[in-house]
Structures are given as C-alpha cells and as structure tokens.
Amino acid sequence: MAIPIVFFHVDLDAFFAAVEQLDNPAYRGKPLIVGGDPDKRGVVSTCSYEARAFGVHSAMSAIRARQLCPQGIFVKGRMHRYHEKSCEVMKVLDEFSPDIQQISVDEAFLNMSGTEKLFGTPQEAATQLKKRIHDETGLTISVGVASNRYIAKIASDLSKPDGLVIVPQGTEAAFMLERKLTEVWGIGEKSRERLAEAGLCTIKEILPCPERLLAGVLGNAGASFLYSAVRGIDPGIMSGEVASRSISAERTFYQDVYELETLETMLLELSIELMYRLLDEGLYGKTVSVKIRYSDFRTVSAQATGETAIQDSSDLFKRSRQLLHKKLEKGSRVRLIGLAVNRVEETPPAEQLHLFDDGSTKRKQQVEQAVHRLEKKRGKRLVTLARLIRPNNGEND
DNA sequence: TCTGGGGTCCTAGGACCC
DNA sequence: TCTGGGGTCCTAGGACCC
Numbered sequence A: 001m002a003i004p005i006v007f008f009h010v011d012l013d014a015f016f017a018a019v020e021q022l023d024n025p026a027y028r029g030k031p032l033i034v035g036g037d038p039d040k041r042g043v044v045s046t047c048s049y050e051a052r053a054f055g056v057h058s059a060m061s062a063i064r065a066r067q068l069c070p071q072g073i074f075v076k077g078r079m080h081r082y083h084e085k086s087c088e089v090m091k092v093l094d095e096f097s098p099d100i101q102q103i104s105v106d107e108a109f110l111n112m113s114g115t116e117k118l119f120g121t122p123q124e125a126a127t128q129l130k131k132r133i134h135d136e137t138g139l140t141i142s143v144g145v146a147s148n149r150y151i152a153k154i155a156s157d158l159s160k161p162d163g164l165v166i167v168p169q170g171t172e173a174a175f176m177l178e179r180k181l182t183e184v185w186g187i188g189e190k191s192r193e194r195l196a197e198a199g200l201c202t203i204k205e206i207l208p209c210p211e212r213l214l215a216g217v218l219g220n221a222g223a224s225f226l227y228s229a230v231r232g233i234d235p236g237i238m239s240g241e242v243a244s245r246s247i248s249a250e251r252t253f254y255q256d257v258y259e260l261e262t263l264e265t266m267l268l269e270l271s272i273e274l275m276y277r278l279l280d281e282g283l284y285g286k287t288v289s290v291k292i293r294y295s296d297f298r299t300v301s302a303q304a305t306g307e308t309a310i311q312d313s314s315d316l317f318k319r320s321r322q323l324l325h326k327k328l329e330k331g332s333r334v335r336l337i338g339l340a341v342n343r344v345e346e347t348p349p350a351e352q353l354h355l356f357d358d359g360s361t362k363r364k365q366q367v368e369q370a371v372h373r374l375e376k377k378r379g380k381r382l383v384t385l386a387r388l389i390r391p392n393n394g395e396n397d
Numbered sequence B, C: 001t002c003t004g005g006g007g008t009c010c011t012a013g014g015a016c017c018c
Helices: A015-023 A062-068 A079-094 A122-137 A149-156 A172-177 A189-197 A211-229 A260-281 A313-327 A360-378
Strands: A007-012 A032-035 A044-047 A073-075 A100-104 A107-111 A141-146 A164-166 A245-257 A287-294 A299-305 A334-344
Touching: A007 A079, A007 A122, A007 A149, A015 A032, A015 A044, A015 A079, A032 A062, A044 A062, A062 A073, A079 A100, A079 A107, A079 A122, A107 A149, A122 A141, A122 A164, A141 A149, A149 A164, A149 A172, A189 A211, A245 A260, A260 A313, A260 A334, A260 A360, A287 A313, A299 A313, A313 A334
Parallel strands: A032 A073, A141 A164
Antiparallel strands: A007 A107, A007 A141, A032 A044, A100 A107, A245 A334, A287 A299, A287 A334
C-alpha cells in the first residue's frame, strides 16, 4: 500500500509580539503592538492577541491602532531577535522531518509522509511538535495537517492561536466548500471585488464555473489558480523554485517632500544600503529600478538594464538618479522613494572588455568591500558620504 | 482610518530578430 | 509602398503575501 502523503503547515502565533512578551515579562497579558511609530507614518506589523481584542490587526496604520487601543504598548520590531527565535523553532522542526520548507520567518511546511512509525498518527505527531516547540522556545504554534501544502496552509489559520486542524485525505474539496472567499490564500481584495462583479461571492458559486470563464475575470494564471484551489487541489504556488531574485529598499518620508535634493540624498543612502547588501550576499545585477509614490498614493516606477553589473554604490546612485530624473513629475509631492536591483545573480554576468578601463572601478569596489567588512566587524557605519551628513533630510527613521 | 517594507508573480505592450 | 507569425527580452504597473 502506498504511504499516505501528509504535510504540516506550522505557523507561529503572533510571532513578533510573542517574542517581545517572552523577553519582557512586563508586556505579558497586555495589548502589545509591534510596528511603526504612531506619530509618524507607521503601520502595525504584528500585535498580541490582547490588542486584537480591540480590533487592532496587521497592516493597520499605527495611528488607527492607537485610536482603537489607547492603552496599547507600541514597540519597534527587533528583526535580529526574531531571526534568532525563528532558527530555534526551525531546529526543532528539523527533528520531525528531513523535508522542511521554510517560507517566511514564522512559517514552514513539513513533509511528514512516512513518519508514522516514529511519531504516530498525524494527530499524535502534531501534538508532540507543539509541545516540543513550546517547551524549548516558549512560543506557541498553530498547525494545519493535510494531504497537500495548500490545504495545510489554509487549515493552520483556522483555529489560531495554539491550534491544530486536520483535514483527512479525501475531504479536501468538502473542506474548501466550507471556506469563505476571504480564507482562500492567494485571493485578495481586488480579486474578490472582480469576482463579486461577476456574481461570484462564494466557493459554491465558483465551483461550476469553467476555467475559461474565470480567466475572463482574473486572467489565465489567476483562473488556473482558483480553479484548482476551490477543488482542494494544490495550485502549486508553494512548491515552485524561485525563478529570479531582486533586492530592494524603500523609505516613506515623515512628511511629503518636493525638493529634488532631498530625494537624491535619500536615493544615495538607499544606493549605499543596497550595495552593501549585494556585496554581503555576493550578488550581481545590472537592472535597476526606482519607485516613486506621490502624496496621492499614485505609484510609478522606472527601470533600466545596464550593459554591465553594478560596480559600487556611486555607480548604483548614478544609474538610479537618471531614472529618478526621467520619471519624476516636477512639482509633485513625494511620500516614498524606493530602489531595487532586479534579477540578481550569484555569478557576475559576462561583460565586454573595457578597453579604456584603467582598473579604477575594480579598486573602488575593493575599497567599498573592505569598508563594508570593517563595518560589519565593528557593527557601525564608519564612512559616510558628505552629502548624507545633513541636519534633517525629512526621513522617517 | 490614510495607508511600512521586503519580496514574488503575472500581464500587456513594444522592440527586435528570424 | 506596406507588411505574417513566432520567440524572446525588456519595461511598467498591479495583485498578493508576510
């Protein structure tokens, strides 16, 4: 007989807030909100269940969160610490399955197929796993169990916190039939609006629709995704390899700005930040894109692919500055500026020989790398371009 | 209520080549 | 002197997720 396929989806409950409450007993049992500054333009990253009782939730503006929950404790996130705790959790997961797929700092899939002899039934295995995580890290998890990743992912969300939902093999379609459209992972607000316009508000209404009809509403990819999802079949977006990578950094200004110099200064800072990350991870890229969000939230971008890989931060700044000038509407107020390097690779792209290159770019790159190494060692920034040392450039943090 | 930051994937249209 | 079809790459914008 074939071994039944069993996937666990493990999701840490209110992860950032739970870590803060773990590290600081004074926060326990209190409405704790991790995220941006309510006095600036921050949003809620994660909040404790005590805060959720007031209606506070992730992605809500921090100002709104404070209105709903004036007694809430607002703290800034400590990503470094969350990564540490995340590693502790993943270590425990490693002992339950050789096939683990971490999909974010607080989530992972475990292929538990064939582990029955070691851990018992899925119910027994999940119960052990939850206990071990709690005993060893002080955190609680919610677990979804199903014959495919997609259903497991949806299941883990249903009885948070400290939940366990098992969807037995063969009942996937019936399980999906009971779901609300808002519980369907991958279908967001815009897609729900479009479906509603087509008279499709429930899974029951979507089921009889041919894929062709759905394609008219959501496009080919969206239709194919939803057609599988409502039938309890894994649409496959959780298992694919990443085709290309990009790295990006962006800043929302504390107040909207219109001075070109302020925008350029921020772009330079972002260039330095991104270049350090490229060097740090040993990545190369030649496609740069600049994003501008205006005060009315209109967002535009400009992108260009150079002939050679980005050499150093001043090269990155030069390229991004050109894009900024190309795209910026003069006189419009800007609330956010962003910079990205797209399609980064681990090997340098083959470049044409530069007949007149005297080797200065290579030297600049070496200097930058050396400075970066030193800074990493000492944990602070040593060299700053003069342009960045200004009393106030209107930046958010 | 006035909307962060870091990502991935999809689509449509244009350029270019054979 | 008016013009096919397919493939691939690039760009801009949008949707979605954590």
